[in-house]
Amino acid sequence: MPARLRRSAWLLPLALSALLAGCGSLFGSSAPKPAPLPTLPAQPLQLQQVWKDDLPSRRGPAQAVLAGDRYVVAAGNGQIAAYAAADGRVLWRGRLSQELGAAVGSDGVYAAAVTTESELVVLREGQEAWRSRLGSRVITPPLVAGERVFVLTVDRNVLAFDALDGRPLWNQQRAGAGEPLTLLKPGVLRAHRNLLVVGLGPRMVALDSLDGSVRWDVALAAPRGTNEVERLADLVGPASREGKVICARAFQSALGCVDADAGRLLWSKPASGEEGTAVDADQVYASDANDRLGAWKRGAGESRWTSEALLRRDLTAPLVVGRHLWVGDAQGYVHVLDRDSGQALGRIATDGSAIESPLSLTSTGTVLLSTRRGGVFALRLAR
Numbered sequence: 001m002p003a004r005l006r007r008s009a010w011l012l013p014l015a016l017s018a019l020l021a022g023c024g025s026l027f028g029s030s031a032p033k034p035a036p037l038p039t040l041p042a043q044p045l046q047l048q049q050v051w052k053d054d055l056p057s058r059r060g061p062a063q064a065v066l067a068g069d070r071y072v073v074a075a076g077n078g079q080i081a082a083y084a085a086a087d088g089r090v091l092w093r094g095r096l097s098q099e100l101g102a103a104v105g106s107d108g109v110y111a112a113a114v115t116t117e118s119e120l121v122v123l124r125e126g127q128e129a130w131r132s133r134l135g136s137r138v139i140t141p142p143l144v145a146g147e148r149v150f151v152l153t154v155d156r157n158v159l160a161f162d163a164l165d166g167r168p169l170w171n172q173q174r175a176g177a178g179e180p181l182t183l184l185k186p187g188v189l190r191a192h193r194n195l196l197v198v199g200l201g202p203r204m205v206a207l208d209s210l211d212g213s214v215r216w217d218v219a220l221a222a223p224r225g226t227n228e229v230e231r232l233a234d235l236v237g238p239a240s241r242e243g244k245v246i247c248a249r250a251f252q253s254a255l256g257c258v259d260a261d262a263g264r265l266l267w268s269k270p271a272s273g274e275e276g277t278a279v280d281a282d283q284v285y286a287s288d289a290n291d292r293l294g295a296w297k298r299g300a301g302e303s304r305w306t307s308e309a310l311l312r313r314d315l316t317a318p319l320v321v322g323r324h325l326w327v328g329d330a331q332g333y334v335h336v337l338d339r340d341s342g343q344a345l346g347r348i349a350t351d352g353s354a355i356e357s358p359l360s361l362t363s364t365g366t367v368l369l370s371t372r373r374g375g376v377f378a379l380r381l382a383r
Protein backbone atom coordinates (compact mmCIF):
# COMPACT_ATOMS: atom_id res chain seq x y z
CA MET A 1 0.00 0.00 0.00
CA PRO A 2 1.34 3.49 -0.75
CA ALA A 3 3.22 5.31 1.98
CA ARG A 4 0.39 7.84 2.20
CA LEU A 5 -3.18 8.09 1.03
CA ARG A 6 -3.77 10.28 -2.01
CA ARG A 7 -6.62 10.86 -4.43
CA SER A 8 -6.32 7.28 -5.64
CA ALA A 9 -8.00 4.34 -3.94
CA TRP A 10 -8.33 0.59 -4.30
CA LEU A 11 -11.32 -1.33 -5.56
CA LEU A 12 -11.24 -4.36 -3.29
CA PRO A 13 -13.60 -7.28 -2.68
CA LEU A 14 -16.56 -6.05 -0.62
CA ALA A 15 -15.41 -7.81 2.54
CA LEU A 16 -12.26 -5.68 2.64
CA SER A 17 -13.83 -2.31 1.86
CA ALA A 18 -14.48 -1.35 5.48
CA LEU A 19 -10.94 -2.33 6.45
CA LEU A 20 -9.54 -0.06 3.76
CA ALA A 21 -11.70 2.84 4.90
CA GLY A 22 -10.29 2.44 8.39
CA CYS A 23 -6.76 2.36 7.06
CA GLY A 24 -7.39 5.65 5.27
CA SER A 25 -7.97 7.46 8.55
CA LEU A 26 -4.86 5.93 10.05
CA PHE A 27 -2.78 6.97 7.07
CA GLY A 28 -4.27 10.46 7.15
CA SER A 29 -3.34 10.95 10.82
CA SER A 30 0.29 9.99 10.35
CA ALA A 31 0.98 11.33 6.87
CA PRO A 32 4.02 13.61 6.61
CA LYS A 33 3.27 17.30 6.25
CA PRO A 34 3.65 18.88 2.80
CA ALA A 35 6.81 20.81 2.16
CA PRO A 36 6.55 24.58 2.65
CA LEU A 37 5.97 26.67 -0.43
CA PRO A 38 9.24 26.97 -2.32
CA THR A 39 11.23 30.20 -2.37
CA LEU A 40 10.75 32.06 -5.63
CA PRO A 41 13.29 34.20 -7.51
CA ALA A 42 13.62 37.89 -6.67
CA GLN A 43 11.54 38.62 -9.76
CA PRO A 44 9.09 35.72 -9.97
CA LEU A 45 6.79 35.03 -12.87
CA GLN A 46 3.45 36.75 -12.33
CA LEU A 47 0.29 34.74 -12.95
CA GLN A 48 -3.15 36.25 -13.42
CA GLN A 49 -6.71 35.00 -13.30
CA VAL A 50 -8.41 35.40 -16.67
CA TRP A 51 -11.85 34.26 -15.50
CA LYS A 52 -13.49 32.23 -12.75
CA ASP A 53 -16.81 30.55 -12.01
CA ASP A 54 -18.19 28.20 -9.37
CA LEU A 55 -19.91 24.88 -9.87
CA PRO A 56 -20.72 23.92 -6.25
CA SER A 57 -19.77 20.31 -5.70
CA ARG A 58 -21.13 19.08 -2.40
CA ARG A 59 -20.65 15.44 -3.36
CA GLY A 60 -17.37 14.81 -5.08
CA PRO A 61 -14.95 17.20 -6.79
CA ALA A 62 -15.50 19.09 -10.01
CA GLN A 63 -13.81 17.49 -13.01
CA ALA A 64 -13.37 18.94 -16.47
CA VAL A 65 -12.28 18.45 -20.07
CA LEU A 66 -11.22 20.92 -22.75
CA ALA A 67 -12.92 20.24 -26.09
CA GLY A 68 -11.80 22.71 -28.74
CA ASP A 69 -12.94 26.14 -27.60
CA ARG A 70 -15.25 24.74 -24.91
CA TYR A 71 -14.43 23.78 -21.33
CA VAL A 72 -16.93 21.27 -19.96
CA VAL A 73 -17.05 20.83 -16.18
CA ALA A 74 -18.98 18.27 -14.14
CA ALA A 75 -19.52 18.19 -10.38
CA GLY A 76 -20.05 15.09 -8.31
CA ASN A 77 -23.64 16.11 -7.53
CA GLY A 78 -24.60 15.87 -11.21
CA GLN A 79 -24.21 19.50 -12.32
CA ILE A 80 -22.57 19.96 -15.73
CA ALA A 81 -21.71 23.23 -17.46
CA ALA A 82 -19.96 24.23 -20.67
CA TYR A 83 -17.91 27.44 -20.80
CA ALA A 84 -16.35 29.40 -23.61
CA ALA A 85 -12.69 28.74 -22.90
CA ALA A 86 -11.63 32.25 -23.96
CA ASP A 87 -13.77 34.31 -21.59
CA GLY A 88 -15.74 31.97 -19.31
CA ARG A 89 -19.17 32.65 -20.80
CA VAL A 90 -21.60 29.93 -19.77
CA LEU A 91 -22.78 28.24 -22.96
CA TRP A 92 -25.12 25.81 -21.24
CA ARG A 93 -25.86 24.20 -17.91
CA GLY A 94 -27.34 20.78 -17.23
CA ARG A 95 -28.21 18.70 -14.20
CA LEU A 96 -28.39 14.93 -13.94
CA SER A 97 -30.74 13.30 -11.49
CA GLN A 98 -27.97 11.07 -10.09
CA GLU A 99 -24.54 11.72 -8.66
CA LEU A 100 -21.56 11.17 -10.93
CA GLY A 101 -19.10 8.33 -10.57
CA ALA A 102 -16.78 9.34 -13.41
CA ALA A 103 -15.58 12.63 -14.82
CA VAL A 104 -16.94 14.16 -17.98
CA GLY A 105 -15.82 13.66 -21.57
CA SER A 106 -16.78 15.84 -24.52
CA ASP A 107 -16.06 16.65 -28.15
CA GLY A 108 -17.63 20.11 -27.85
CA VAL A 109 -21.02 18.90 -29.13
CA TYR A 110 -21.78 15.91 -26.92
CA ALA A 111 -20.88 15.60 -23.24
CA ALA A 112 -20.75 12.17 -21.59
CA ALA A 113 -20.58 11.20 -17.92
CA VAL A 114 -21.21 8.07 -15.86
CA THR A 115 -23.38 8.06 -12.74
CA THR A 116 -22.77 6.21 -9.49
CA GLU A 117 -25.52 3.83 -10.70
CA SER A 118 -23.24 2.88 -13.63
CA GLU A 119 -25.36 4.62 -16.23
CA LEU A 120 -23.69 6.35 -19.16
CA VAL A 121 -25.50 9.63 -19.81
CA VAL A 122 -24.90 11.73 -22.93
CA LEU A 123 -26.04 15.35 -23.25
CA ARG A 124 -26.24 17.68 -26.22
CA GLU A 125 -26.23 21.40 -25.41
CA GLY A 126 -27.07 20.56 -21.82
CA GLN A 127 -30.09 18.38 -22.63
CA GLU A 128 -30.03 14.65 -22.08
CA ALA A 129 -29.88 12.84 -25.43
CA TRP A 130 -29.75 9.25 -24.20
CA ARG A 131 -28.49 6.97 -21.45
CA SER A 132 -27.34 3.37 -21.24
CA ARG A 133 -26.82 1.10 -18.25
CA LEU A 134 -23.35 -0.38 -18.07
CA GLY A 135 -22.37 -3.69 -16.56
CA SER A 136 -19.57 -2.34 -14.39
CA ARG A 137 -18.36 0.69 -12.48
CA VAL A 138 -16.54 3.43 -14.39
CA ILE A 139 -13.89 5.80 -13.02
CA THR A 140 -12.14 6.89 -16.22
CA PRO A 141 -13.80 9.83 -18.05
CA PRO A 142 -15.56 8.69 -21.23
CA LEU A 143 -13.95 9.71 -24.50
CA VAL A 144 -16.15 11.37 -27.13
CA ALA A 145 -14.61 11.37 -30.61
CA GLY A 146 -15.71 10.72 -34.18
CA GLU A 147 -19.42 10.72 -33.19
CA ARG A 148 -18.71 7.82 -30.85
CA VAL A 149 -18.57 7.52 -27.08
CA PHE A 150 -15.94 5.19 -25.64
CA VAL A 151 -16.03 3.85 -22.09
CA LEU A 152 -13.35 2.02 -20.06
CA THR A 153 -14.74 0.13 -17.06
CA VAL A 154 -12.85 -0.76 -13.89
CA ASP A 155 -12.82 -4.43 -14.92
CA ARG A 156 -10.97 -3.36 -18.08
CA ASN A 157 -13.69 -3.71 -20.66
CA VAL A 158 -13.89 -1.15 -23.45
CA LEU A 159 -17.29 -0.27 -24.93
CA ALA A 160 -18.22 1.92 -27.90
CA PHE A 161 -21.58 3.64 -28.51
CA ASP A 162 -23.00 5.76 -31.29
CA ALA A 163 -23.02 9.31 -29.91
CA LEU A 164 -26.22 10.23 -31.75
CA ASP A 165 -28.58 7.57 -30.42
CA GLY A 166 -26.65 5.42 -27.92
CA ARG A 167 -26.61 2.33 -30.13
CA PRO A 168 -23.94 -0.12 -28.87
CA LEU A 169 -21.24 -0.58 -31.51
CA TRP A 170 -18.73 -2.99 -29.98
CA ASN A 171 -17.35 -4.35 -26.72
CA GLN A 172 -13.73 -5.38 -26.27
CA GLN A 173 -13.23 -7.53 -23.18
CA ARG A 174 -9.68 -8.09 -22.04
CA ALA A 175 -8.69 -11.73 -21.71
CA GLY A 176 -8.26 -12.51 -18.04
CA ALA A 177 -10.39 -9.57 -16.90
CA GLY A 178 -12.07 -9.81 -13.55
CA GLU A 179 -8.99 -9.88 -11.34
CA PRO A 180 -9.95 -9.47 -7.67
CA LEU A 181 -8.05 -6.19 -7.36
CA THR A 182 -8.07 -3.24 -9.74
CA LEU A 183 -7.20 0.41 -9.34
CA LEU A 184 -9.96 2.87 -8.48
CA LYS A 185 -8.35 5.72 -10.40
CA PRO A 186 -8.80 7.18 -13.90
CA GLY A 187 -6.92 5.16 -16.48
CA VAL A 188 -5.68 5.73 -20.02
CA LEU A 189 -8.30 6.31 -22.72
CA ARG A 190 -7.40 8.58 -25.61
CA ALA A 191 -7.53 8.85 -29.38
CA HIS A 192 -4.58 8.63 -31.78
CA ARG A 193 -5.40 9.00 -35.48
CA ASN A 194 -8.07 6.32 -36.10
CA LEU A 195 -7.03 4.33 -33.03
CA LEU A 196 -8.33 4.18 -29.50
CA VAL A 197 -5.40 3.88 -27.07
CA VAL A 198 -6.34 2.35 -23.72
CA GLY A 199 -4.63 1.10 -20.61
CA LEU A 200 -5.58 -2.49 -19.84
CA GLY A 201 -3.75 -3.38 -16.66
CA PRO A 202 -0.02 -2.66 -17.21
CA ARG A 203 -0.41 -2.77 -21.01
CA MET A 204 -1.05 0.00 -23.51
CA VAL A 205 -3.35 -1.35 -26.20
CA ALA A 206 -4.50 0.24 -29.46
CA LEU A 207 -7.97 -0.69 -30.69
CA ASP A 208 -9.53 0.07 -34.05
CA SER A 209 -12.12 2.72 -33.23
CA LEU A 210 -14.56 1.29 -35.80
CA ASP A 211 -14.75 -2.33 -34.63
CA GLY A 212 -12.65 -2.66 -31.45
CA SER A 213 -10.10 -5.05 -32.96
CA VAL A 214 -6.62 -4.98 -31.42
CA ARG A 215 -4.00 -3.24 -33.57
CA TRP A 216 -1.10 -3.48 -31.14
CA ASP A 217 -0.43 -4.38 -27.51
CA VAL A 218 2.61 -3.14 -25.55
CA ALA A 219 3.56 -3.83 -21.92
CA LEU A 220 4.84 -0.77 -20.03
CA ALA A 221 5.44 -2.68 -16.82
CA ALA A 222 5.96 -6.25 -15.63
CA PRO A 223 3.98 -6.68 -12.40
CA ARG A 224 6.09 -8.09 -9.58
CA GLY A 225 5.44 -8.87 -5.94
CA THR A 226 4.21 -11.48 -3.54
CA ASN A 227 0.61 -10.32 -3.30
CA GLU A 228 -2.12 -8.69 -5.39
CA VAL A 229 -1.43 -5.19 -4.10
CA GLU A 230 2.27 -5.32 -4.99
CA ARG A 231 1.47 -6.70 -8.46
CA LEU A 232 -1.04 -3.96 -9.27
CA ALA A 233 0.46 -1.89 -12.10
CA ASP A 234 -2.48 -0.44 -14.03
CA LEU A 235 -1.73 2.48 -16.35
CA VAL A 236 -3.02 5.73 -14.87
CA GLY A 237 -4.17 8.81 -16.73
CA PRO A 238 -3.74 11.19 -18.18
CA ALA A 239 -1.34 9.76 -20.74
CA SER A 240 0.47 12.44 -22.73
CA ARG A 241 1.19 12.63 -26.46
CA GLU A 242 3.68 14.50 -28.62
CA GLY A 243 3.36 13.56 -32.29
CA LYS A 244 3.37 9.78 -32.52
CA VAL A 245 4.84 9.27 -29.04
CA ILE A 246 2.47 8.47 -26.15
CA CYS A 247 3.87 8.34 -22.63
CA ALA A 248 2.17 6.97 -19.53
CA ARG A 249 2.75 5.75 -16.00
CA ALA A 250 2.13 2.29 -14.61
CA PHE A 251 0.92 2.69 -11.03
CA GLN A 252 3.83 2.75 -8.57
CA SER A 253 6.05 0.72 -10.91
CA ALA A 254 7.18 2.28 -14.19
CA LEU A 255 7.19 5.19 -16.61
CA GLY A 256 7.43 4.63 -20.33
CA CYS A 257 6.75 5.79 -23.88
CA VAL A 258 5.36 4.04 -26.96
CA ASP A 259 5.62 4.77 -30.67
CA ALA A 260 1.89 4.76 -31.35
CA ASP A 261 2.27 4.55 -35.14
CA ALA A 262 4.45 1.43 -34.99
CA GLY A 263 3.03 -0.06 -31.78
CA ARG A 264 6.54 -0.32 -30.34
CA LEU A 265 7.86 0.31 -26.84
CA LEU A 266 10.48 3.06 -26.92
CA TRP A 267 11.51 2.74 -23.29
CA SER A 268 10.29 1.90 -19.81
CA LYS A 269 12.00 2.85 -16.54
CA PRO A 270 11.22 1.80 -12.96
CA ALA A 271 9.49 4.74 -11.28
CA SER A 272 7.11 5.04 -8.35
CA GLY A 273 4.16 7.39 -8.57
CA GLU A 274 0.44 7.48 -9.32
CA GLU A 275 -0.24 10.59 -11.37
CA GLY A 276 -0.13 11.09 -15.13
CA THR A 277 2.62 12.45 -17.34
CA ALA A 278 3.44 15.39 -19.60
CA VAL A 279 5.62 15.28 -22.70
CA ASP A 280 7.11 17.71 -25.20
CA ALA A 281 9.54 17.35 -28.09
CA ASP A 282 12.50 16.83 -25.74
CA GLN A 283 11.41 15.48 -22.37
CA VAL A 284 8.85 13.54 -20.35
CA TYR A 285 7.75 14.93 -16.97
CA ALA A 286 6.16 13.23 -13.95
CA SER A 287 6.22 13.16 -10.17
CA ASP A 288 6.99 10.19 -7.92
CA ALA A 289 5.13 8.88 -4.88
CA ASN A 290 6.55 11.69 -2.72
CA ASP A 291 5.89 14.40 -5.33
CA ARG A 292 9.50 14.65 -6.39
CA LEU A 293 9.20 16.06 -9.91
CA GLY A 294 11.47 14.74 -12.62
CA ALA A 295 12.27 14.98 -16.31
CA TRP A 296 13.48 12.23 -18.63
CA LYS A 297 14.79 12.41 -22.19
CA ARG A 298 11.93 11.54 -24.48
CA GLY A 299 14.01 9.45 -26.85
CA ALA A 300 15.58 6.90 -24.48
CA GLY A 301 14.39 7.78 -20.99
CA GLU A 302 17.63 9.02 -19.41
CA SER A 303 17.03 11.17 -16.33
CA ARG A 304 17.57 14.90 -16.91
CA TRP A 305 16.70 16.46 -13.55
CA THR A 306 14.73 16.00 -10.34
CA SER A 307 13.23 18.65 -8.07
CA GLU A 308 12.18 18.35 -4.41
CA ALA A 309 10.64 21.82 -4.31
CA LEU A 310 7.08 20.46 -3.99
CA LEU A 311 7.53 17.34 -1.89
CA ARG A 312 4.38 15.76 -0.43
CA ARG A 313 2.11 18.48 -1.84
CA ASP A 314 -0.14 15.92 -3.59
CA LEU A 315 0.51 17.14 -7.11
CA THR A 316 -1.59 16.82 -10.23
CA ALA A 317 -0.09 15.60 -13.47
CA PRO A 318 2.15 18.34 -14.90
CA LEU A 319 1.41 20.39 -18.01
CA VAL A 320 3.96 21.83 -20.44
CA VAL A 321 3.27 25.46 -21.35
CA GLY A 322 6.00 26.84 -23.60
CA ARG A 323 9.28 26.88 -21.66
CA HIS A 324 7.51 26.17 -18.38
CA LEU A 325 5.96 23.32 -16.46
CA TRP A 326 2.68 23.92 -14.60
CA VAL A 327 1.36 21.72 -11.79
CA GLY A 328 -1.41 22.00 -9.17
CA ASP A 329 -1.40 20.86 -5.55
CA ALA A 330 -3.79 19.82 -2.75
CA GLN A 331 -3.79 23.29 -1.15
CA GLY A 332 -5.14 24.94 -4.29
CA TYR A 333 -1.86 26.42 -5.54
CA VAL A 334 -0.76 26.30 -9.15
CA HIS A 335 3.02 26.30 -9.52
CA VAL A 336 5.12 27.25 -12.54
CA LEU A 337 8.59 25.73 -12.89
CA ASP A 338 11.41 25.92 -15.38
CA ARG A 339 11.03 22.89 -17.60
CA ASP A 340 14.80 22.57 -18.08
CA SER A 341 15.76 22.59 -14.38
CA GLY A 342 12.66 22.18 -12.23
CA GLN A 343 13.28 25.50 -10.47
CA ALA A 344 10.12 27.10 -9.05
CA LEU A 345 9.51 30.40 -10.86
CA GLY A 346 6.02 31.49 -9.80
CA ARG A 347 2.67 30.43 -8.31
CA ILE A 348 -0.91 31.54 -7.79
CA ALA A 349 -3.58 30.54 -5.26
CA THR A 350 -7.06 29.45 -6.33
CA ASP A 351 -9.77 28.71 -3.74
CA GLY A 352 -7.78 26.78 -1.14
CA SER A 353 -9.06 23.35 -2.16
CA ALA A 354 -7.21 20.69 -4.11
CA ILE A 355 -6.75 21.04 -7.86
CA GLU A 356 -8.65 18.00 -9.09
CA SER A 357 -8.93 18.12 -12.86
CA PRO A 358 -5.93 17.69 -15.13
CA LEU A 359 -4.60 21.09 -16.17
CA SER A 360 -5.65 21.94 -19.75
CA LEU A 361 -3.98 24.34 -22.19
CA THR A 362 -6.00 26.38 -24.69
CA SER A 363 -4.72 27.47 -28.10
CA THR A 364 -4.16 30.98 -26.71
CA GLY A 365 -1.94 29.89 -23.82
CA THR A 366 -4.53 29.97 -21.04
CA VAL A 367 -4.50 27.14 -18.48
CA LEU A 368 -7.89 25.81 -17.31
CA LEU A 369 -8.61 23.76 -14.18
CA SER A 370 -11.26 22.86 -11.63
CA THR A 371 -11.01 22.32 -7.88
CA ARG A 372 -12.43 20.03 -5.23
CA ARG A 373 -14.65 22.85 -3.96
CA GLY A 374 -16.13 23.42 -7.42
CA GLY A 375 -14.08 26.40 -8.57
CA VAL A 376 -13.44 26.73 -12.29
CA PHE A 377 -10.39 28.83 -13.14
CA ALA A 378 -8.63 30.18 -16.23
CA LEU A 379 -5.05 31.35 -15.58
CA ARG A 380 -2.16 32.65 -17.60
CA LEU A 381 1.19 34.36 -17.24
CA ALA A 382 0.81 38.12 -16.85
CA ARG A 383 1.96 40.05 -19.88
